[in-house]
Amino acid sequence: MRNNVLTVMKKECARIIGDKKLFFTTVLLPGLMLFIMYFFMGTFMAAMFTVDDDYMYQIHTVNLPDSIAEIMQPEELRLEILPTQPHEIEEVKARIENRETDVLLIFPENFDELVANFHRDADIPAPNIQVWSNMTRTESGEAGGIVMQLLNAYHFELTHIFRINAPEYAPDGRYDLATDADLFAMIIGMMIPMLFIIFIYNGCMSIAPESIAGEKERGTLGSILVTPARRRDIALGKILGIAVFALMGAAVSIFAVLLSMPALLAGMEMEASVWEMYSLLDFALLFFVAISTTLVAVSLLSVLSAYAKSVKEAMSYAAPTMILVVLAGTSGLIFGGVPEGAGVFFIPIVNSSLSITAIFSADAINVPNVLITIATNFALTVTLTLILAKIFSSERIIFDK
Amino acid sequence: MKEVLNVQNLHKTFKLSKKQQQLKKLPKPIITAVDNVSFKSYEGEVFGLLGPNGAGKTTIMRILATLINPDSGDAIVDGCSVKTDAQTVRQKVGFLTNELKLDDFFTPNYLFDFFAELHGIPKDKSAARKQELFATFGVDNFAEVKVGQLSQGMRQKASLAVSIVHDPKIIIFDEPTNGLDVITAKVVTDFLVRLKNEGKSIILSTHIFGLLENLCDRIGIIIEGKMVACDTLASLARSEHHEHARDSAHSFKTESGSLEKIFFEIYEATTKEVV
Numbered sequence: 001m002r003n004n005v006l007t008v009m010k011k012e013c014a015r016i017i018g019d020k021k022l023f024f025t026t027v028l029l030p031g032l033m034l035f036i037m038y039f040f041m042g043t044f045m046a047a048m049f050t051v052d053d054d055y056m057y058q059i060h061t062v063n064l065p066d067s068i069a070e071i072m073q074p075e076e077l078r079l080e081i082l083p084t085q086p087h088e089i090e091e092v093k094a095r096i097e098n099r100e101t102d103v104l105l106i107f108p109e110n111f112d113e114l115v116a117n118f119h120r121d122a123d124i125p126a127p128n129i130q131v132w133s134n135m136t137r138t139e140s141g142e143a144g145g146i147v148m149q150l151l152n153a154y155h156f157e158l159t160h161i162f163r164i165n166a167p168e169y170a171p172d173g174r175y176d177l178a179t180d181a182d183l184f185a186m187i188i189g190m191m192i193p194m195l196f197i198i199f200i201y202n203g204c205m206s207i208a209p210e211s212i213a214g215e216k217e218r219g220t221l222g223s224i225l226v227t228p229a230r231r232r233d234i235a236l237g238k239i240l241g242i243a244v245f246a247l248m249g250a251a252v253s254i255f256a257v258l259l260s261m262p263a264l265l266a267g268m269e270m271e272a273s274v275w276e277m278y279s280l281l282d283f284a285l286l287f288f289v290a291i292s293t294t295l296v297a298v299s300l301l302s303v304l305s306a307y308a309k310s311v312k313e314a315m316s317y318a319a320p321t322m323i324l325v326v327l328a329g330t331s332g333l334i335f336g337g338v339p340e341g342a343g344v345f346f347i348p349i350v351n352s353s354l355s356i357t358a359i360f361s362a363d364a365i366n367v368p369n370v371l372i373t374i375a376t377n378f379a380l381t382v383t384l385t386l387i388l389a390k391i392f393s394s395e396r397i398i399f400d401k
Numbered sequence: 402m403k404e405v406l407n408v409q410n411l412h413k414t415f416k417l418s419k420k421q422q423q424l425k426k427l428p429k430p431i432i433t434a435v436d437n438v439s440f441k442s443y444e445g446e447v448f449g450l451l452g453p454n455g456a457g458k459t460t461i462m463r464i465l466a467t468l469i470n471p472d473s474g475d476a477i478v479d480g481c482s483v484k485t486d487a488q489t490v491r492q493k494v495g496f497l498t499n500e501l502k503l504d505d506f507f508t509p510n511y512l513f514d515f516f517a518e519l520h521g522i523p524k525d526k527s528a529a530r531k532q533e534l535f536a537t538f539g540v541d542n543f544a545e546v547k548v549g550q551l552s553q554g555m556r557q558k559a560s561l562a563v564s565i566v567h568d569p570k571i572i573i574f575d576e577p578t579n580g581l582d583v584i585t586a587k588v589v590t591d592f593l594v595r596l597k598n599e600g601k602s603i604i605l606s607t608h609i610f611g612l613l614e615n616l617c618d619r620i621g622i623i624i625e626g627k628m629v630a631c632d633t634l635a636s637l638a639r640s641e642h643h644e645h646a647r648d649s650a651h652s653f654k655t656e657s658g659s660l661e662k663i664f665f666e667i668y669e670a671t672t673k674e675v676v
Contacts, residue, residue, distance in 0.1 A: 004518075011507075014511070015506055219501055220503065223563075224519065225468060226494075227491060228492045228520060228521065395469035
């Protein structure tokens with residue numbers, strides 16, 4: 001029995017290895033796509049959202065009071081003050097809009113005097129400072145943020161009513177207790193499951209219909225069915241043979257994600273190490289979730305393909321399931337995180353998506369729920385294999401042309 | 402001669418879709434493909450199955466190859482039932498049909514080994530068998546060429562070799578010379594004679610009357626799922642046929658002559674249609 005499973009499995013493997021195009025699209029392409037996507041995403045973000053260390057922010061000022069000029073002086077702020085006349089305001093605004101310069105600050109005349117004489121009870125509006133910037137220009141957005149911070153700090157200094165996040169309580173200047181690693185884990189915990197599951201499923205979609213419906217269409221499946229090999233062995237051999245390559249594809253995808261993470265981290269200006277963020281247990285769980293998910297995808301697509309008369313028809317059956325897979329891949333977003341209850345981990349693909357989210361997120365993993373995922377997926381694979389074996393015995397399905 | 406195949410009241414129906422039912426103008430969405438067919442086959446005998454397309458020959462052969470199950474009746478292959486012991490039957494039957502093909506992607510060499518493994522043949526035995534069969538059919542010359550790149554004749558030779566990899570007792574051939582050039586067809590027919598001489602039981606379905614006349618010891622004529630005549634060519638020529646005709650009152654006698662003539666006489670009498 002075992003020999004026949006191996007024999008059929010070997011043939012499936014030989015078929016895929018021998019077809020360079022199929023091997024590339026199944027095993028290498030998903031990982032390559034993931035790497036390229038994440039790498040460029042990181043590089044793009046780095047290019048888009050960071051400003052050179054020696055860049056001087058151009059701050060055009062109208063009626064700049066001495067008080068503000070003083071707080072804008074420190075060299076480390078890298079603010080280049082450009083005094084501007086009222087008649088030049090529209091011209092500077094146009095330059096900001098065209099992303100040619102950074103910020104325009106307009107103070108009322110005699111700002112310091114107006115502030116000093118301002119009474120809250122008086123029926124006169126408080127003096128207003130206009131800060132013009134353009135968020136679509138990284139330098140302008142950054143400069144606007146710096147100026148706003150300075151003005152807020154000055155405002156609090158004048159009022160003396162209360163302070164927020166005074167530096168003496170957080171010497172490193174950070175009140176946000178989330179570490180870069182936490183932030184990164186939260187972001188990729190949302191992004192990765194969907195892409196990961198889609199790539200696994202897509203890899204299976206390029207082999208399973210060809211292996212089952214293709215053989216049926218070409219009349220080569222019947223040649224195997226007239227041998228003494230048991231239908232169950234043939235079904236299992238086929239599923240395992242396809243799964244080997246889908247798993248290789250998944251492994252390449254995981255590797256690609258890990259390789260691209262430093263670029264993604266750098267793009268997000270985060271200091272975190274993937275190897276420090278995740279433990280060996282995380283990787284082991286991810287490995288088994290990936291295997292079980294692949295087996296579910298392969299067996300499900302094999303059963304669908306067995307009902308089809310041709311590869312084309314099999315692909316048309318598989319296409320709608322891809323939509324469900326995409327939806328399942330976003331379970332983490334739909335549920336607003338990973339649910340505590342075990343119930344949802346009995347739903348195939350959804351459980352995989354949530355388990356991957358849990359593994360990548362910063363929260364402690366609920367290991368029993370991940371184990372339920374793996375067990376459920378393996379149980380479903382066995383059931384689908386038996387269904388496929390049953391289909392192989394069904395004359396109506398096998399000879400329906 | 403030892404009996405190796407005993408087909409007993411084989412009956413098989415197929416469900417039809419509404420569209421198929423309308424096309425065939427049938428009152429019920431069901432069609433009888435094989436209607437209580439019985440026959441036997443012996444060691445060293447070539448048994449021919451003759452009938453028009455859709456008569457039920459392929460269905461009978463599929464049942465004998467255990468690809469499909471009969472609704473009722475049974476076929477006993479060397480003591481094993483196709484219904485209850487299909488796996489053992491598959492070890493005893495070789496099936497060659499245009500319907501079942503070799504995978505274009507692989508070479509005859511790979512496929513021979515693959516099917517030998519599925520039949521559980523030890524490697525040394527399968528190597529010897531491969532050498533013998535490949536030499537017989539001249540497959541050696543293209544053993545390492547992918548099936549997809551072979552001509553139809555080459556494919557048929559490779560299919561022949563692969564279909565009998567396990568040295569079966571009964572070999573079912575469905576149109577084995579279909580589409581072959583005369584040289585390849587001769588190789589195939591010579592091999593059928595050799596198999597017969599080796600004591601194999603051969604079930605042969607073909608539309609080539611000459612092939613049936615030359616090779617078959619007995620011929621079964623199947624029309625509309627029924628075995629309307631089953632005998633040696635000489636006996637068919639002399640017989641009076643009435644039992645299987647649709648209208649039993651319409652008995653008739655075939656005149657001596659060729660199988661072709663006999664077949665059309667029987668066909669005309671059975672279906673009452675002008676051929």
